[in-house]
Amino acid sequence: MTDTDTDALPKLLQPLGRWSHTFAYHALDVALERAEGIYLFDDKGNRYIDGSGGPMAVGIGHSHPRILRAVSDQMARYAYVHPMLANPRRGELCDAIADVAPGDLNNVFLVSGGSEAVESAIKIVRQYHRATGHANKYKVISLAGSYHGMTLATMALAGSALYQSEFEPMMSEWPHIAQYSDFLKPAGMSRDDWGVHCAQRLETAIEQAGADTVAAFIATPHGCSVEYAVVPPVTYWKEIRRICDRHHVLFIADEVVTGFGRTGKWFGMQHFDVQADLMTVAKGMASCTQPLGAVVVSDRVNQPFLQGTGFMHGFTYQGHAAACAAGIASIEVYRDEGVIAGVPERSKLLFACKDRLLAHPGVADVRGWGMFMSVELVSDKTTRSGFAPDRQAELLFLTLALRNGLALYSMLFNVPTSSTIPARGSLMRMSPPLTITPEQVVDMTERFETTLSQWEARMGITSHAPLATTTV
Ligand SMILES: Cc1ncc(COP(=O)(O)O)c(C=O)c1O
Known part of the structure; x- marks a missing residue:
């Protein structure tokens, strides 16, 4: 230079x-x-x-031969088929994700990226509550300063002027709570106690909004905006889980960044031994070789959809065969080549x-x-x-x-x-x-x-x- x-x-x-x-x-x-x-x-x-x-x-490093081969083989057969027709790649990818996802997160709704995944998760929680007799539970609480995507609903979650000021009034004025911060921890208080204290803001927000109106809480496993990558203590997440259960509020873990090994485990929440009810993934899922994302849903939340409540959904590209081939090959590389290990x-x-x-x-x-x-x-x-x-x-x-x-x-x-x-x-x-x-x-x-x-x-x-x- x-x-x-x-x-x-x-x-x-x-x-x-x-x-x-x-x-x-x-x-x-x-x-x-x-x-x-x-x-x-x-x-x-x-x-x-x-x-x-x-x-x-x-x-996964760019141009990995196994992923290139999987995508080009699939493209040579067919890149895309009518979604009503059987598409083996789609099923194989959903099985592969369910195999690596924790607990009973066994049900996979495929989409094309992170914003679509979060948007779809919001729809799932709302439809779930309607189907289980709680139609008034529709609000999604999120962290102030968070980022969950660029569609109107996902931007409403952000609780930040940066993403919202040009679009106000937002579609939904949902509650936001302050996130966990080491910087703001009072001197003399332990991280563990501070973690519980910060999590309890969720309980306050649920009570203020009215528990009978709150459908879900969404957060990333590590901090966002100025707190980006701050890892809260286990006590924080355990308390969040307890509060969600107590108020019948579903917990959505947005693992778009932290999923697929970035943090040293398949998914970030596994570090805390806390399972979300829904998990959103994208980015590392196909290592960006194809546009791909998913909402992974627990058996409990999926139950009403098995019993006749059709999920009002369907994107043209969901289950795109070439994208699915990239996802399957990526999971194989992460696992079989010891990448995450x-x-x-x-x-x-x-x-x-x-x-x-x-x-x-x-x-x-x-x-x-x-x-x-x-x-x-x-x-x-x-x-x-x-x-x-x-x-x-x-x-x-x-x-x-x-x-x-x-x-x-x-x-x-x-x-x-x-x-x-x-x-x-x-x-x-x-x-x-x-x-x-x-x-x-x-x-x-x-x-x-x-x-x-x-x-x-x-x-x-x-x-x-x-x-x-x-x-x-
Ligand atoms: C936590 C989180 N959720 C959702 C998204 C949106 O993903 P996409 O850009 O694939 O729509 C992002 C993107 O950076 C993200 O970081």
Whole structure:
């Protein structure tokens, strides 16, 4: 990288072609030629580590031969058939998911992605309560600042101006509760007790809304927005489960990011030995090789649908044969090639850089689990304050990382057009494909640290404050 290049950063890049872009800027608009394993290659021969696995989604290295073969074999026979006709791939995939899903989560409704999965889960819980004589139970409580997708109903769950302000009034004004936060834990209180306290906000919200009107509670196994990847203590989830049972409220675990091995187990909630009534999955399910998602439903919740209540549903692409072939092959790779079994060891290597990162003046926290690390970048680690959008902190970090051969994903909150200023720091995530080798983990974290030092120099963050307490 030349000095001139550095001075010119960050650049606002135009998307290639007439693609209508979604977020304000595309720092990563390099023209990709191909991808293999953990690497992306552009049309100029540059190589980048896919450091966030796309948007925390690619679980198996790109172009895995077993998945390529499965999809192309299926395409050669038929890619898609009329949904009323028998489609063996569809059934095989549902069986494979039921085999790896915990407890009695045995019933699989296939869709094409995470938003569709959450939207479908909302429909299932509402229809379930109607069918079991509780037609008035329709509200879905969620965490403030959460993210469950981009359809109108899933955005209503977000409880965040970022996703909602352009669309208000939302379709449903459902209650939101504050999420678990280590940062806000009162001094002197144990994590376990704080976990119970935070969970009890759900009970208060249910009582305020009227238990006879609440259908479900939805949450991701780890924190969202400024608390992204904070892992609550077991006490939190046990208490959530107890409250849901007490008030006849179904618990939907949104495992779109945490599912399929990302955290070191097949599904994130397995770490807490707490089973949800419904689980939404996508992303890692077919490792993004095909658009694929699902709602996985417990036997109890599925009961009314077996007894004659038809689920009012049906997307053209649900059960798409080529997508199902990709899902089946992915599950085989995760299981038979020891990918998920290998995550705990890889995770130790990933988190080996934690203390070095924490020693940086621009890093307030390093947290996460499995092959998922969130690094909270701040302008001042004692106050934990973030950056005004016009400083383009995230865009600069992403651009420098690219120059260092590392492609990262971020929400690009810190850009001039951002409508919301984050309450705290900005998050950079390392969540590479789970098939990454030990040497590649070291290479990736070194590139991240180099980027961090360059970024701090450009942002003028130099004072060394004491180490922040950590939450992992
Ligand atoms: C927790 C969670 N749920 C749902 C979604 C929506 O998934 P999709 O983008 O596939 O619609 C996402 C996407 O990032 C997510 O992180």
